[in-house]
Amino acid sequence: MEQNAEKRSIVGDDNSTVKRQDTSPSKGIAHIKPEYIVPLKQNENQKVAIYDEEMSSDRMTNEFAGGTNKKNKNGRGKKRGQNKNRDNRQVKEQNVLCPRLIHGDISKCSFGDNCRFVHDINLYLSTKKPEVESNIFPSCPVFNSLGFCPMGFKCRFLSSHLNKEDNILISKKEIDPDAQTIWSVKGEVNHISPERKLDLIKRRFPFTKSNEILEIIDSFQQECRDSMKPEEEVESTPQLKKQDPDVEQPVAPQVEQRNKELSEHRMKQREVYLKYKDTRYFAQEKKPLDLYHKKIVSPLTTVGNLPYRRLMRKLGADVTYSEMALAVPLIQGTNSEWALPKAHTSEFPGFGVQVACSKAWQAAKAAEALANSVSEISEINLNSGCPIDLLYRQGSGSALLDNPARMIRCLNAMNYVSKDIPITVKIRTGTKEGHPIAEGLVKRLVNETDVAAITLHGRSRQQRYTKSADWDYVSQVADTLRSAEADFIETEQGKEGRDSKNRIQFVGNGDVNNFEDWYRYLNGNENIDSVMVARGALIKPWIFEEVESQQYLDKTSTERLDILRDYAQFSMEHWGTDEYGISQCRRFFCEFMSFFHRYVPMGICERYPVKLNERPPNWCGRDELETLMGSTDVNDWIKLSDLFFGKTDENFVFVPKHKSSSYANRDS
Numbered sequence: 001m002e003q004n005a006e007k008r009s010i011v012g013d014d015n016s017t018v019k020r021q022d023t024s025p026s027k028g029i030a031h032i033k034p035e036y037i038v039p040l041k042q043n044e045n046q047k048v049a050i051y052d053e054e055m056s057s058d059r060m061t062n063e064f065a066g067g068t069n070k071k072n073k074n075g076r077g078k079k080r081g082q083n084k085n086r087d088n089r090q091v092k093e094q095n096v097l098c099p100r101l102i103h104g105d106i107s108k109c110s111f112g113d114n115c116r117f118v119h120d121i122n123l124y125l126s127t128k129k130p131e132v133e134s135n136i137f138p139s140c141p142v143f144n145s146l147g148f149c150p151m152g153f154k155c156r157f158l159s160s161h162l163n164k165e166d167n168i169l170i171s172k173k174e175i176d177p178d179a180q181t182i183w184s185v186k187g188e189v190n191h192i193s194p195e196r197k198l199d200l201i202k203r204r205f206p207f208t209k210s211n212e213i214l215e216i217i218d219s220f221q222q223e224c225r226d227s228m229k230p231e232e233e234v235e236s237t238p239q240l241k242k243q244d245p246d247v248e249q250p251v252a253p254q255v256e257q258r259n260k261e262l263s264e265h266r267m268k269q270r271e272v273y274l275k276y277k278d279t280r281y282f283a284q285e286k287k288p289l290d291l292y293h294k295k296i297v298s299p300l301t302t303v304g305n306l307p308y309r310r311l312m313r314k315l316g317a318d319v320t321y322s323e324m325a326l327a328v329p330l331i332q333g334t335n336s337e338w339a340l341p342k343a344h345t346s347e348f349p350g351f352g353v354q355v356a357c358s359k360a361w362q363a364a365k366a367a368e369a370l371a372n373s374v375s376e377i378s379e380i381n382l383n384s385g386c387p388i389d390l391l392y393r394q395g396s397g398s399a400l401l402d403n404p405a406r407m408i409r410c411l412n413a414m415n416y417v418s419k420d421i422p423i424t425v426k427i428r429t430g431t432k433e434g435h436p437i438a439e440g441l442v443k444r445l446v447n448e449t450d451v452a453a454i455t456l457h458g459r460s461r462q463q464r465y466t467k468s469a470d471w472d473y474v475s476q477v478a479d480t481l482r483s484a485e486a487d488f489i490e491t492e493q494g495k496e497g498r499d500s501k502n503r504i505q506f507v508g509n510g511d512v513n514n515f516e517d518w519y520r521y522l523n524g525n526e527n528i529d530s531v532m533v534a535r536g537a538l539i540k541p542w543i544f545e546e547v548e549s550q551q552y553l554d555k556t557s558t559e560r561l562d563i564l565r566d567y568a569q570f571s572m573e574h575w576g577t578d579e580y581g582i583s584q585c586r587r588f589f590c591e592f593m594s595f596f597h598r599y600v601p602m603g604i605c606e607r608y609p610v611k612l613n614e615r616p617p618n619w620c621g622r623d624e625l626e627t628l629m630g631s632t633d634v635n636d637w638i639k640l641s642d643l644f645f646g647k648t649d650e651n652f653v654f655v656p657k658h659k660s661s662s663y664a665n666r667d668s
């Protein structure tokens with residue numbers, strides 16, 4: 001890699017060079033060439049995007065919606081957290097076509113005349129929303145790529161796969177639309193079967209391994225509690241207390257019996273204690289996990305959906321993660337939660353499912369349900385870094401940093417039940433700024449768990465996503481991990497347990513926004529196996545191409561439009577092309593735009609790279625499309641979405657989940 005250092009250059013699209021930006025992190029202004037700066041008109045306020053990536057999910061809406069309000073100097077609260085005013089209601093169709101009739105076969109509906117849905121296809125078509133008129137997709141993109149359209153008559157691009165004369169659907173492939181094969185045709189994996197889901201809902205899922213490990217953990221905790229009590233305290237209950245210490249009293253038969261019971265109990269506790277210690281070594285039988293120098297995209301709630309990850313795979317990512325799934329709804333078989341472990345075939349191997357939980361029973365059961373219901377998982381990752389208040393108050397996410405013993409119990413329980421799937425953990429430096437705890441924590445993780453990998457985000461919970469990630473500390477923790485491992489291998493347990501082959505992998509995270517950051521942090525310390533990219537890959541999805549070519553690539557607006565085109569194509573394959581699918585595609589497209597628009601094209605910059613926390617002055621691009629793609633106005637994101645998904649309804653409102661003042665009401 002080093003010999004290629006000279007190759008790392010800054011080249012504009014017209015081969016002009018731009019000044020190298022000092023890469024030390026600081027807040028400031030992005031330097032734009034004067035000819036691209038657009039002066040603000042009088043009385044016009046610059047729409048400044050205040051980037052606060054605080055995120056949440058619809059699954060946690062109400063409480064989190066309040067967020068934490070920090071008063072600024074003017075006493076006005078800056079609302080952190082999820083935007084309250086989001087309206088995600090679905091537009092209902094006037095006449096709903098019977099789901100069994102989507103492909104036109106009337107014999108499939110067993111309810112006949114009693115069915116509450118429409119069976120008259122002509123009636124349905126006469127009231128259905130008009131065809132999508134998309135500039136980019138003149139015909140059904142799903143039909144074109146898969147050879148058939150799973151949405152059948154409900155498709156908003158129907159004319160491309162309808163024989164108008166006979167009102168019959170055209171299909172290039174013989175596919176039973178009801179069968180599971182649809183998922184494989186779509187190239188998607190990790191669908192839980194309806195029977196398995198029902199078992200979870202009806203609480204009859206056999207959590208055999210979880211029950212085993214939970215019993216072991218309980219006994220272990222009891223053993224620890226007992227061993228902390230002085231012997232006398234345990235044995236000398238008030239009734240059994242000796243009367244006079246100087247006079248030897250005969251041992252009462254009850255005392256003898258009690259002592260015997262206690263010693264048997266202790267022996268049993270000892271056994272389970274040893275068994276618990278043994279559970280750690282299950283990790284050696286796990287599938288190998290290789291993160292060494294891999295190009296990793298972070299878990300990203302909402303924006304890190306399946307189409308986005310598929311796009312990132314196409315653009316060079318080696319490892320991707322699901323959005324964070326909550327353990328309890330997974331255990332309860334909730335549909336929306338089980339949508340999260342779904343992945344595209346291009347993501348495997350190298351696909352991790354992230355789970356958030358607060359207790360060992362949740363961790364065990366969620367991991368067991370995953371390991372027994374979906375097959376294409378390379379690792380299950382315990383989220384121990386999420387800063388969201390709601391999760392924190394419940395004891396999950398970054399709250400586990402305050403309770404390492406609990407985190408360890410969760411990880412060991414997960415390792416025990418997850419069959420051959422390795423368990424990993426993502427942590428932050430600590431919960432409070434200025435009080436990092438990750439060094440002590442990784443030592444404990446080495447000695448008391450068998451995690452396959454640790455990812456450290458170099459910020460505290462208190463910092464959330466603001467201020468720079470502390471890479472000096474990340475590097476220090478990597479060193480601590482390696483020396484703790486070396487010490488551990490010398491111990492009795494270590495000798496039989498771990499050798500250099502199954503060492504814990506260490507991944508650093510935070511502020512990796514371009515290829516220079518990537519190499520700086522990766523090559524900065526050999527104890528760091530890889531680095532993980534989050535916002536950098538949302539703003540500039542071609543970041544790994546740059547890593548590969550070791551130079552900045554100044555993508556033109558047409559090239560960037562192609563990236564959006566791929567994303568839109570993958571979205572429609574995933575969510576579908578019916579009314580509901582198109583509205584989902586549009587919503588997530590706009591969520592993606594809320595990051596994508598923040599790219600400041602290299603060719604218009606006086607200094608490069610532009611840092612994440614630098615704001616550009618009002619600028620225009622080298623062409624109209626570039627200006628549109630860089631707009632901070634939500635109406636322009638909607639305009640862009642129209643190119644792919646046709647014109648929106650007049651009443652369509654989009655408010656990004658991740659707060660940014662760039663949003664405005666449609667009509668404002």
Ligand SMILES: Cc1cc2nc3c(=O)[nH]c(=O)nc-3n(C[C@H](O)[C@H](O)[C@H](O)COP(=O)(O)O)c2cc1C
Pocket residue numbers: 053055298299300301302303323324354383385386426457465469509510511512513532533534535536658
């Ligand atoms: C929109 C958004 C969603 C995120 N969702 C998750 C998540 O679900 N799980 C998680 O562990 N981290 C999540 N994170 C945190 C990132 O994975 C990453 O740790 C953080 O953004 C720091 O990396 P960066 O400086 O490269 O952005 C999210 C971050 C953002 C910006």
